[in-house]
Amino acid sequence: MEEYLKKEKVCKDFHGILSSIFSYLEKEFGKTETEEILKSIYQNIYADLIDKINSKGLEELVKHLKDVFDIEGGIYEIDANNNEIIVKVDYCPAIKPAREHMAKRNKRINKNFCKYSTELFGKIIEEKTKYKFSLEYDLEKEKCTQKYWK
Numbered sequence: 001m002e003e004y005l006k007k008e009k010v011c012k013d014f015h016g017i018l019s020s021i022f023s024y025l026e027k028e029f030g031k032t033e034t035e036e037i038l039k040s041i042y043q044n045i046y047a048d049l050i051d052k053i054n055s056k057g058l059e060e061l062v063k064h065l066k067d068v069f070d071i072e073g074g075i076y077e078i079d080a081n082n083n084e085i086i087v088k089v090d091y092c093p094a095i096k097p098a099r100e101h102m103a104k105r106n107k108r109i110n111k112n113f114c115k116y117s118t119e120l121f122g123k124i125i126e127e128k129t130k131y132k133f134s135l136e137y138d139l140e141k142e143k144c145t146q147k148y149w150k
Contacts, residue, residue: 015094016101022110050128084149095142
């Protein structure tokens with residue numbers, strides 16, 4: 001995943017397509033199964049990141065989050081130390097492009113978009129590392145606060 005982020009610009013339609021995938025999975029399998037499918041995918045996609053966090057600590061997560069937000073044009077602040085990261089996102093680069101992509105097709109962004117993307121990512125980090133995770137988000141305002149701690 002990190003290699004892709006360092007080499008490529010993220011396609012602005014990507015998040016709209018992701019929203020459509022979330023909606024499809026919900027329709028076909030229900031919310032609980034959708035979460036399980038996505039968690040399984042995230043465990044594989046982020047396996048290298050999880051290994052780095054386990055061996056080197058939260059700084060690896062800080063590097064990853066900065067890479068993602070910088071490449072995608074997010075507006076954010078990260079307050080980090082050895083035991084805690086607080087990420088305040090004032091402009092989520094996933095939500096607005098997804099809304100625009102969906103509006104062109106007379107569709108709405110999946111209402112569980114943040115849950116399926118950011119929250120499940122955090123839960124995988126929590127399950128696979130020694131760190132805890134919490135998330136507060138407002139989909140309409142395109143903002144969130146993520147917290148990772150020992």
